[in-house]
Amino acid sequence: MSEFEIYLQLGFNHIADLNAYDHIVFIIALCAVYQLRQWRMILMLVTAFTIGHSITLALATLSIILVPMELIEFLIPVTIFATCIMNVVRPFDEHTKRKVWFNYPLALFFGLIHGMGFSYYLRALLGMEESIVMPLFSFNIGLELGQLMIVTLVLAGAALAVQVFKAPHKSWNLFISGVAAGVAIILMMETKFW
Amino acid sequence: MLRYLFYIVILIGWPALAQAHVFYISITKVKWNAQHERLDISVRIFTDNLEEAVAEEGGPILKLWTDKEHTESDRFIADYLKSRLHFRVNEKEVNLEYLGKADALDATACFFQIRGIKDVKKMDVGNSILIDLYDTQANVVRFEVKEEKKFINLNKKSTRGAVDF
Numbered sequence: 001m002s003e004f005e006i007y008l009q010l011g012f013n014h015i016a017d018l019n020a021y022d023h024i025v026f027i028i029a030l031c032a033v034y035q036l037r038q039w040r041m042i043l044m045l046v047t048a049f050t051i052g053h054s055i056t057l058a059l060a061t062l063s064i065i066l067v068p069m070e071l072i073e074f075l076i077p078v079t080i081f082a083t084c085i086m087n088v089v090r091p092f093d094e095h096t097k098r099k100v101w102f103n104y105p106l107a108l109f110f111g112l113i114h115g116m117g118f119s120y121y122l123r124a125l126l127g128m129e130e131s132i133v134m135p136l137f138s139f140n141i142g143l144e145l146g147q148l149m150i151v152t153l154v155l156a157g158a159a160l161a162v163q164v165f166k167a168p169h170k171s172w173n174l175f176i177s178g179v180a181a182g183v184a185i186i187l188m189m190e191t192k193f194w
Numbered sequence: 195m196l197r198y199l200f201y202i203v204i205l206i207g208w209p210a211l212a213q214a215h216v217f218y219i220s221i222t223k224v225k226w227n228a229q230h231e232r233l234d235i236s237v238r239i240f241t242d243n244l245e246e247a248v249a250e251e252g253g254p255i256l257k258l259w260t261d262k263e264h265t266e267s268d269r270f271i272a273d274y275l276k277s278r279l280h281f282r283v284n285e286k287e288v289n290l291e292y293l294g295k296a297d298a299l300d301a302t303a304c305f306f307q308i309r310g311i312k313d314v315k316k317m318d319v320g321n322s323i324l325i326d327l328y329d330t331q332a333n334v335v336r337f338e339v340k341e342e343k344k345f346i347n348l349n350k351k352s353t354r355g356a357v358d359f
Contacts, residue, residue, distance in 0.1 A: 003336075006345045010219060010332055017330050118217075124299035125221045125238045 004138045011142020014118075016149065022076050022187060023143075024150055026110060029083040029180040030103065031154040032173045035162065042151060048104045049147065052111020053140045056119055075113045077187040079106065084181035087173055115140070218243070218331040220323050222279065225338040226314050233283070233314075235290065235306040237275055243324055244302055248274050250327060259297045271295060271304055275323065282318035283311055314339045314359050319346065322353045 001009075015023050034042050083106060118139060122132050154176075161172045220239040227234050245256050248270045256267045264270070272292035281288050293305040321333040333348040339359045346355035 001345050001347060003343065003345055006334055006347050009347060010334070013330065013332065014217065120299065121217050121219075121240075124240070124301035125219060127223075127236070127238060127298060127303060 003134060007135045007138035008142040008145075011139035012146040013142075014139075015143050015146025021183070022080065023147075025180050025183045025187075026076070026080045026083065027147055027150045028154050028176060029080055029087065029184075030107060030110075031151055031158075032084075032087050032176040032180070034155070035158050035169060036155050039155075042155075045103060045107045046144070046147060046151065048107040049111035050140075050144055052108040052113075053115040053143070056112055056115025076110075077184045079110050079113070080184040080187070081181055082106070084177040084184065087177040088181075118143075218324065218328040220331070220333045222319075222321065222323075222333065222335045223338070224281070224317070224319075224335065226311065226340070228340070231310060231312050233281070233288075233308040233311050235308065237279065237304045237306070237323070238298060238301045239304070239323065240300055241297075241302045242300075243327070244271065244274075247324055247327055251277075258302060268292070268295065271302075275304055275306075278321065278323045280320040281308065283308070284313070284315050285318075316356060316358050318354070318356045319348075320354045321348045325350045325353060 018024070030045060031042060083103075086102060086106075119132060119136055122135055122139065126132055126135060157176075158169070158172055161167045162169050217240075220237060220243075222235065222237045225234045226232075241258050245258060249255055251274060253270045253274070254264050256264045256270060258267060276290050276292070279290065281290070288308045288311070290306045290308060293307055295305065296303045317337060319335050321335055323333050324331040325333070329350060331349060333353075335346045335348065335355070337344045337346075337357050337359075342359060344357040344359075346357065348355055
């Protein structure tokens with residue numbers, strides 16, 4: 001296998017890994033307000049996430065940032081929880097209007113902190129003397145692919161709920177956001193350190 | 195309103211500070227040193243995973259890279275890794291010689307060598323580091339012989355692999 005394939009596989013498995021479900025939950029929360037016909041907005045979200053990754057990739061490559069892992073890991077469930085709250089407190093119709101931009105910086109920010117986590121871990125595993133550009137690049141592509149797979153599954157779930165079971169999309173959003181927020185809270189409680 | 199929400203989230207999210215990584219990967223690098231006729235090997239593994247693995251085998255809590263580090267931590271690490279990492283070079287069983295370790299951010303780099311390797315045509319590797327502890331553990335092995343690099347990704351489903359040069 002080539003270096004590219006190895007890290008691509010690691011990245012994909014990392015997103016799809018049920019033990020590391022924080023990413024999955026974030027993506028679910030991010031997609032809860034959308035349906036398949038809003039694929040353009042979802043594409044923008046995924047792109048924002050990718051841009052976030054790429055910024056960290058560039059910074060890590062230039063060895064500009066080495067943020068403490070504790071801070072990064074603290075921010076992950078916080079972002080999930082914040083997304084769920086936003087899904088629910090905002091009037092539902094506004095989510096799908098183009099002027100609502102809040103989710104894009106959120107996705108970008110999430111991509112940014114995740115990118116930091118991965119570059120830190122890969123840096124630790126590859127050793128300081130080695131370039132992490134190629135591994136990180138392939139790893140990130142793997143993450144994006146894994147992410148698209150989860151987005152697809154969430155949208156299929158929404159289609160099933162709305163088209164087949166005739167549930168209002170608003171209820172689907174409330175249900176999914178509630179589940180994700182619950183998971184985010186558990187993630188926070190589990191890691192209590194005082 | 196948003197500002198208060200932010201405070202609440204920070205308050206609830208604070209415990210997550212202590213969350214450990216959920217990233218189960220080790221990277222082993224094997225490089226042939228033609229001049230000295232040996233293989234230089236480094237195994238990079240997350241320090242907390244390594245400590246857990248040694249403890250799981252009945253060893254002590256090593257407390258690596260702290261003032262309270264176990265005085266025989268090197269022996270326990272060498273024993274553990276040698277029991278999980280095996281090489282065959284040109285169809286012959288070879289022995290790993292432990293050299294030492296280094297602190298690398300959240301990971302620990304462990305160094306080994308295999309002496310008396312005059313040429314490398316084929317290498318077999320068996321790597322089951324941490325796989326009995328973590329279902330999703332992935333062990334990447336990178337071989338480098340005469341500027342040529344080859345990669346193998348091992349996991350619970352397949353703990354053995356081989357490369358030809």
